[in-house]
Amino acid sequence: MTLLLPHGYEGQGPEHSSGRLERFLQLAAEGNFRVVNCTTAAQYFHLLRKQARRNRQRPLVIFTPKSLLRLPQATSRVDDLAGGRFEPVLDDADAKSRAADVNRVVLASGKVYYDLLAAADKGTSARPALVRVERLYSFPEPELRATLAGYPNATEVVWCQEEPRNMGAWGFVAPRLRALLPNDKSLRYVGRPDRASPAEGSSSAHQVEQDRIVGEAIG
Numbered sequence: 001m002t003l004l005l006p007h008g009y010e011g012q013g014p015e016h017s018s019g020r021l022e023r024f025l026q027l028a029a030e031g032n033f034r035v036v037n038c039t040t041a042a043q044y045f046h047l048l049r050k051q052a053r054r055n056r057q058r059p060l061v062i063f064t065p066k067s068l069l070r071l072p073q074a075t076s077r078v079d080d081l082a083g084g085r086f087e088p089v090l091d092d093a094d095a096k097s098r099a100a101d102v103n104r105v106v107l108a109s110g111k112v113y114y115d116l117l118a119a120a121d122k123g124t125s126a127r128p129a130l131v132r133v134e135r136l137y138s139f140p141e142p143e144l145r146a147t148l149a150g151y152p153n154a155t156e157v158v159w160c161q162e163e164p165r166n167m168g169a170w171g172f173v174a175p176r177l178r179a180l181l182p183n184d185k186s187l188r189y190v191g192r193p194d195r196a197s198p199a200e201g202s203s204s205a206h207q208v209e210q211d212r213i214v215g216e217a218i219g
Helices: 021-027 042-053 078-082 113-124 142-147 172-182 203-218
Strands: 002-005 035-036 059-065 104-107 128-134 135-136 156-164 187-192
Touching: 002 172, 021 035, 021 059, 021 172, 042 059, 042 078, 059 113, 104 113, 113 156, 113 203, 128 142, 135 172, 142 172, 156 172, 156 203, 172 187, 187 203
Parallel strands: 002 059, 035 059, 104 128, 104 156, 156 187
Antiparallel strands: 035 135
């Protein structure tokens, strides 16, 4: 069984914004299902292919922002579809080339990555590393540990999400990230504050808050 749930903060109403990611993560235990928020066509393709070929079947829950269907940056080359595999964590190719100079790593999952990337590319100074957590459960601890170790001089790790603090993945990932981070790296949350509703209900208010989140994460 595969669930495709609309989920992405795009200035619309609650039913468009949230597939209630946090509720699935609260239920995730003992390898009962997989929770994924992928950002490219190749990742999506390999994920579905892997699900169809698995001998041990378990439900797959995919959060699918509508805007990524038409976002040029989310497309993939034919070579990426013909080869490769699904990657639980996607590192930042630009930041890896200057890893020694990176002092902040921003972790994100889903479409907010592209908002972060657009803002970072407009900056004049060296941007932080933007690392995508594509699979939230089972939590990719080995892959994240290895990725973060590639930035030895980074002193701050930021978890950035579009959702309010009491929603989204933060409550699930925070204790797991703290457990794998060395003592010389701090963990900080950037996102919406605790809210009763998963959406602002106003496109202009949404954009103001989205810009604040992205600007704070990029620094």
